[in-house]
Amino acid sequence: MLNPLRFIQPKWYLNAQFPDEKLSDIQGMHRLTNRRILLGITGGIAAYKSAELTRxxxxxxxxxxxxxxxxxxxxxxxxxxxxxxxxxVHLQLLDSEAEAGMGHIELAKWADLILIAPASADFIARFSAGMGNDLLTTLCLASDAPICLAPAMNQAMWRDPRTQDNVRRLSAQGVTLFGPGVGAQACGDTGPGRMLEPEELAELTAEQFQHGALAGKRVFITAGPTREPLDPVRYISNHSSGKMGYALAEAAIDAGASVKLISGPVTLAPPARAECVQVETAEQMLAASMDGIDSCDLFIAAAAVADYRPVAIAEHKIKKGSEEIMELRLVKNPDIVATVAGLATSRPFTVGFAAETRDVIGYARSKLARKQLDLIVANDVSNPEIGFNSDDNAVTLVSAQEEINLAQASKRQLARQLIEQIALYISRNDSSTT
Known part of the structure; x- marks a missing residue:
């Protein structure tokens, strides 16, 4: 017999002498934000619990x-x-319709974690033997993701030496077992072998992921340029590629945040796990930013928003005349980051960007104070090796008290560093207000 302590049990099971500890408010569930869970379901009466587990x-x-x-x-x-x-739902290993969507190899690569619940004695035996005779076992063999099993079977089947040998083999290979629980079974027997309850499995699944720096946070990020139309074919814009904002969105997702990416016109594919809102003008970007702002914990204004827009948009294409000079009348656009930072209620932690060509830190500090921001990211866009349209950047994170220089690196690497630093400031801010 295996020592039952070798199997992971939820906190309530290990502390059952305290009846008041219930799972109505499951701890650590925010760690599941943005996680990709492949749930495998095998044959057994406990399969009915998988519906609640999915929910x-x-x-x-x-x-x-x-x-x-x-x-x-x-x-x-x-x-x-x-x-x-x-x-x-994926059912067959060789399914041409399913393969056209997400093939089994892509599905294996997609998962952050594979959870088999219920895991029958038959599945455990086949998986232990290294078989790939159906879609589920094939996925488990093809994936590098952690694999967790929630056994569910009759107590005699669980106690059988062959099942125990299979479980030992899988455990030695790094497979994690959730349970099984002990109690009354559908067949009328009592003993070990019943699948843990959905709340327990959800808690244990969440515990497999590290606590992200922004776990449970709702983050809004603006990215890219805006376009301010002059007529149906021309517009005022800038050189922003959106790469920094998109990299920040990916880094925030990796840190456990739920991300809304508000993007101007770019050629980048949006991060798979972000809610992406496409806009063109500054006014559209402001409207998208304010939509749901009450639920926002962190607002990062990485977009290069046009400061001005034409007073009027021509209905038809403006024709070239005989004049050597054409004058445009412009009106100031709304200041998106200042609007967010100035909210009287439900104000999120607000981070701005200052893309400058001279006196970078001086202008950044002025903008930080004038717009009442919590932090500002300053970068020198006069350097052709960094900034607009480049894959690299070098920035200085400026607060009211200090400056943190982040050396030149890829925008993806820099985004991760920025998210880590911003999360630290948020943590300090939360601590000072409690």
């Missing part, structure tokens, strides 16, 4: 894709799980 994982912010064995479909319908997960 809990989705409710915590995870993206859940489901793979079912043929036996599992005898206990719960794919349609039920499709409705709960929001995605088609």
């Amino acid at each position: 809990l994982l989705k409710g915590a912010g995870a993206d859940v894709r489901i793979v079912m064995t043929s036996a599992a479909t005898e206990f719960i319908t794919p349609l039920t799980l499709q409705a709960l997960s929001g995605h088609s």
